[in-house]
Amino acid sequence: MANLLEVIELTKRYSQGNVFDKTVFTAVDQINFHIKPAEVFTLAGESGCGKTTTAKLILGFEEPTSGEIRHNGIAQTRDEKPWITKGVQAIFQDPFSTFNPLRRVEAYFHETVQNFHLARSKQEAVDWIDRKLRLVGLTYPEIAGKYPNEFSGGQLQRISIARALVTDPKLIIADEPVSMVDASLRMSIVNLFKKLRDELGVSILYITHDLATAYYVSDRIAIMFRGRIVEMGSVDQVLMKPRHPYSKLLRDSIPQADPKQRWTTSVTLAELEQQEYLRQGCRFAGRCPDVMDICKSVVPVDIHVEDVRIQCHKYADSAVPSSLEESQP
Amino acid sequence: MTAKKATVLQTENLQAFYVLEMQGTQKVVKAVNDVNLQIYENEIYGIAGESGCGKTTLLKTLFNDIVPPLRLMHGKIRYCIDSAEVDVTSLSAEEKRKLRMEFISYIPQGSMSVFNPVQRIRGTFRDFIGSHVSGKNRAEIIESTYQRVVELGLPQNVLDMYPHQLSGGMRQRVTIALASSLNPRIMIGDEPTTALDVVVQRGVIQMLTEIQKSLKNTIILVTHDMGVHANVSDRIGIMYAGKIVEEGTTEQIFAEPAHPYTRFLINSLPKFGDKSMRESVPGSPPSLSNLPQGCPFHPRCPHVKDICRQQMPDFTQLDHDHKVACWLVGEQQHG
Numbered sequence: 001m002a003n004l005l006e007v008i009e010l011t012k013r014y015s016q017g018n019v020f021d022k023t024v025f026t027a028v029d030q031i032n033f034h035i036k037p038a039e040v041f042t043l044a045g046e047s048g049c050g051k052t053t054t055a056k057l058i059l060g061f062e063e064p065t066s067g068e069i070r071h072n073g074i075a076q077t078r079d080e081k082p083w084i085t086k087g088v089q090a091i092f093q094d095p096f097s098t099f100n101p102l103r104r105v106e107a108y109f110h111e112t113v114q115n116f117h118l119a120r121s122k123q124e125a126v127d128w129i130d131r132k133l134r135l136v137g138l139t140y141p142e143i144a145g146k147y148p149n150e151f152s153g154g155q156l157q158r159i160s161i162a163r164a165l166v167t168d169p170k171l172i173i174a175d176e177p178v179s180m181v182d183a184s185l186r187m188s189i190v191n192l193f194k195k196l197r198d199e200l201g202v203s204i205l206y207i208t209h210d211l212a213t214a215y216y217v218s219d220r221i222a223i224m225f226r227g228r229i230v231e232m233g234s235v236d237q238v239l240m241k242p243r244h245p246y247s248k249l250l251r252d253s254i255p256q257a258d259p260k261q262r263w264t265t266s267v268t269l270a271e272l273e274q275q276e277y278l279r280q281g282c283r284f285a286g287r288c289p290d291v292m293d294i295c296k297s298v299v300p301v302d303i304h305v306e307d308v309r310i311q312c313h314k315y316a317d318s319a320v321p322s323s324l325e326e327s328q329p
Numbered sequence: 330m331t332a333k334k335a336t337v338l339q340t341e342n343l344q345a346f347y348v349l350e351m352q353g354t355q356k357v358v359k360a361v362n363d364v365n366l367q368i369y370e371n372e373i374y375g376i377a378g379e380s381g382c383g384k385t386t387l388l389k390t391l392f393n394d395i396v397p398p399l400r401l402m403h404g405k406i407r408y409c410i411d412s413a414e415v416d417v418t419s420l421s422a423e424e425k426r427k428l429r430m431e432f433i434s435y436i437p438q439g440s441m442s443v444f445n446p447v448q449r450i451r452g453t454f455r456d457f458i459g460s461h462v463s464g465k466n467r468a469e470i471i472e473s474t475y476q477r478v479v480e481l482g483l484p485q486n487v488l489d490m491y492p493h494q495l496s497g498g499m500r501q502r503v504t505i506a507l508a509s510s511l512n513p514r515i516m517i518g519d520e521p522t523t524a525l526d527v528v529v530q531r532g533v534i535q536m537l538t539e540i541q542k543s544l545k546n547t548i549i550l551v552t553h554d555m556g557v558h559a560n561v562s563d564r565i566g567i568m569y570a571g572k573i574v575e576e577g578t579t580e581q582i583f584a585e586p587a588h589p590y591t592r593f594l595i596n597s598l599p600k601f602g603d604k605s606m607r608e609s610v611p612g613s614p615p616s617l618s619n620l621p622q623g624c625p626f627h628p629r630c631p632h633v634k635d636i637c638r639q640q641m642p643d644f645t646q647l648d649h650d651h652k653v654a655c656w657l658v659g660e661q662q663h664g
Contacts, residue, residue, distance in 0.1 A: 007403070041510070045530065046527070046528055047496075047525075047526050047529075048597045056474050056547060152380075152381070152613050152614075153380065154609075154613065179524075181552050182379045182380050183553050183554050183555065183594075183597070183598065184553065184593065184594055184597050184609055184610045185379070185598075185609050185610070187597050187607050187609040188600070188609040190599075191594075191606070191607075191608075191609075209526045209527060211527065212525075212556075212598065212599045212601070213599055214366065215599065215601055215604075216599035216604060216607065228437060236484070238658035239601060240601065240602060249528060250528060251601075252529040253527040253530070254527050254556065254601075255527075255530075255531075255534075255554065255556030255557045255559060255560045256555045256559060256560070256600075257555045257557055257559045257583065257595055257598045257600070258559055258583060259559045259579045259580050259583050260559075261530065261559075262559070262560050262561075263535070263560060266535055267498075267528060267531050267532050267535065269498060269528070269529060269532040317470070
């Protein structure tokens with residue numbers, strides 16, 4: 001079993017309202033993906049597309065409605081949460097709310113060391129923590145005795161990455177790790193992911209809506225839209241030659257740092273998220289420029305075009321039989 | 330571009346500091362330090378820089394909202410109202426209030442706190458606009474702003490919703506509709522799209538530029554995202570440690586960035602089709618209460634020289650509209 005993480009037909013439904021007037025909507029709808037050792041896998045999409053729910057399911061904060069999550073080939077059960085198995089660690093969006101403002105940051109490190117019995121003496125613990133901090137460009141004396149408000153956002157985010165590294169995880173789940181960090185400092189975090197992958201062989205599930213950094217750092221990418229993965233493949237395939245109309249829209253909406261490439265067309269925004277979730281057929285049909293009749297009634301299934309897995313009726317004719325692709329790692 | 334443009338807002342050696350007294354010691358945060366701006370009518374002026382460089386404080390002073398601990402230490406802010414220059418810092422509180430929304434309006438970053446959470450959007454609109462118009466046609470004006478919301482492409486029922494029912498992008502667009510409702514001459518946007526996704530961000534920016542085109546007014550747009558600036562701004566001012574260090578048209582800034590900091594800002598952005606290593610600006614921005622001597626960028630600058638550590642450089646005019654405060658550039662021109 002070469003895959004570090006496998007997500008099979010994962011589904012999560014939430015219901016809203018009371019017994020008499022209940023709306024059930026599927027936040028994560030039968031998604032399939034896997035993460036190999038030492039790779040950065042990006043899950044991209046706009047807010048409310050189910051990215052964070054997926055992360056929560058993998059981390060065991062939420063119970064899936066159906067489907068399976070396998071770590072190293074072993075299915076995750078209710079009692080055996082992956083964070084107990086110490087191989088999976090998480091980094092969150094807002095570094096300022098990750099840390100308790102009244103607690104010194106080093107306490108988080110010592111707590112993790114203690115929880116996982118990683119050191120026998122205080123000195124050993126300090127050395128261990130210092131080694132992890134050096135990986136992110138900090139040292140133990142720099143953080144010792146300090147409170148979170150004494151660091152900048154970028155520093156805190158690096159500290160939280162070092163904290164995640166304390167247990168020597170194989171997989172780091174990073175949920176929007178750079179969206180609260182300045183554009184000019186983003187690259188320091190993203191470069192760090194590259195370094196962790198190349199030097200330590202850590203895999204990273206990078207959840208983001210920033211496709212530019214996703215292109216820069218990741219090996220493979222999945223574009224999520226309203227709970228479904230609509231396109232998945234290598235970043236070069238998906239981002240340089242986007243096929244799904246939604247991937248195209250996402251790709252074109254990134255402001256390019258070049259005044260000659262300004263937007264010329266206008267976009268239609270979704271009116272309400274929930275309407276799209278409850279839509280019959282393809283959930284993007286309401287905004288899709290290439291919408292066909294079939295899109296409004298039939299939910300598109302996974303098809304393979306070249307090396308890319310895509311859910312779109314437009315490509316139904318050019319699809320490769322799925323059995324061919326199954327053999328691919 | 331060719332004709333001389335009318336100035337709508339001007340600052341002169343503007344200095345605004347936060348003065349904090351704690352246990353007998355005084356702490357001065359130099360958030361806006363010697364800023365000279367000249368902003369024209371019918372343009373989008375962008376201000377770029379990292380967090381903690383004084384961008385928001387600059388906007389506050391431009392908005393003429395200077396309340397302790399922020400103090401205006403020096404300099405003037407002039408608005409050009411109906412082609413008459415007015416020094417706005419000396420106005421009374423009531424006159425200042427009157428100017429807000431009617432002449433200059435503000436779009437904040439977190440639009441959640443703009444709206445009253447227990448009131449429908451319609452009520453917030455009525456309160457805001459009702460406090461600025463009076464007399465017989467009050468009801469009429471309020472009614473016409475409701476119309477406006479629909480014209481701007483927002484759904485009809487949005488006025489009857491509560492703020493928490495709206496998504497972030499929708500709320501931001503409603504905020505912009507509100508800020509533009511009295512046809513102000515200047516609209517100030519403080520990171521209006523930072524918390525949004527790319528597609529929604531594009532929609533919000535689209536709406537901002539459409540409003541600007543129809544009202545022919547001025548937008549002062551602050552964001553750290555150089556991509557957004559490249560897309561919408563006509564001119565850009567790069568801010569660092571409370572100072573404007575470079576200013577030019579968008580084309581000039583992106584084609585020939587002169588200040589090392591500007592170059593870092595532009596080069597740190599990842600581009601499609603290019604996976605080569607990209608570096609962040611080294612180090613972190615200086616504390617505004619403890620600025621280094623000389624050019625504030627010198628501890629992070631790769632081309633630092635002795636003079637950088639001693640003296641702040643003056644502006645060098647590189648081209649029409651393009652100026653930069655950096656010793657490197659000055660030297661090259663002298664010899």
